[in-house]
Amino acid sequence: ETGVTQSPTHLIKTRGQQVTLRCSSQSGHNTVSWYQQALGQGPQFIFQYYREEENGRGNFPPRFSGLQFPNYSSELNVNALELDDSALYLCAFGGYSYEQYFGPGTRLTVT
Amino acid sequence: AQKVTQAQTEISVVEKEDVTLDCVYETRDTTYYLFWYKQPPSGELVFLIRRNSFDEQNEISGRYSWNFQKSTSSFNFTITASQVVDSAVYFCALGTSYDKVIFGPGTSLSVIP
Numbered sequence: 001e002t003g004v005t006q007s008p009t010h011l012i013k014t015r016g017q018q019v020t021l022r023c024s025s026q027s028g029h030n031t032v033s034w035y036q037q038a039l040g041q042g043p044q045f046i047f048q049y050y051r052e053e054e055n056g057r058g059n060f061p062p063r064f065s066g067l068q069f070p071n072y073s074s075e076l077n078v079n080a081l082e083l084d085d086s087a088l089y090l091c092a093f094g095g096y097s098y099e100q101y102f103g104p105g106t107r108l109t110v111t
Numbered sequence: 112a113q114k115v116t117q118a119q120t121e122i123s124v125v126e127k128e129d130v131t132l133d134c135v136y137e138t139r140d141t142t143y144y145l146f147w148y149k150q151p152p153s154g155e156l157v158f159l160i161r162r163n164s165f166d167e168q169n170e171i172s173g174r175y176s177w178n179f180q181k182s183t184s185s186f187n188f189t190i191t192a193s194q195v196v197d198s199a200v201y202f203c204a205l206g207t208s209y210d211k212v213i214f215g216p217g218t219s220l221s222v223i224p
Contacts, residue, residue: 105155
């Protein structure tokens with residue numbers, strides 16, 4: 001039990017739509033990262049937020065954006081959904097030099 | 112380039128056997144961090160261990176042990192006397208200031224009773 005929650009658990013969207021995923025932690029970590037995990041692959045780093053500002057980004061287009069709130073919870077927004085966006089989206093609290101505490105993920109299916 | 116390779120895609124062992132999961136990494140950073148995570152069928156990634164690049168001491172935690180060798184850029188993970196509950200996908204990961212945390216493709220371990 002990591003104390004990290006994500007909502008919703010599952011989501012089905014249509015190509016071209018927009019989606020918002022949410023993540024929060026009981027522990028108050030000030031660094032949150034988002035990952036995309038396609039089926040059968042390792043998590044791919046999307047971006048990281050530290051004290052409400054993006055401070056690192058992986059190889060993802062600008063239609064992937066995020067927010068971090070003063071209570072350190074976070075949102076991942078994806079615009080203009082594509083079929084390849086279907087994946088498990090994981091958030092994690094903790095930085096690159098520390099263990100990260102992952103949530104259970106949101107399974108997004110784009111049809 | 113920053114990269115993590117886990118050459119073993121799937122491993123199957125009989126309960127009580129020992130098993131080693133291989134991890135090879137690439138980075139030009141002199142300061143970096145290595146991790147192992149476990150992902151059971153439920154999907155939630157569970158942290159197992161963290162090592163920094165200046166600490167090459169091997170570590171043992173119960174049935175788990177880790178062998179960090181900078182000379183070969185490897186960070187291997189051994190489970191002794193495997194149990195059915197060890198069945199999961201195991202990820203090796205590299206943390207650097209440039210690319211944040213990079214995960215390997217994972218090794219799926221099946222422990223057969």
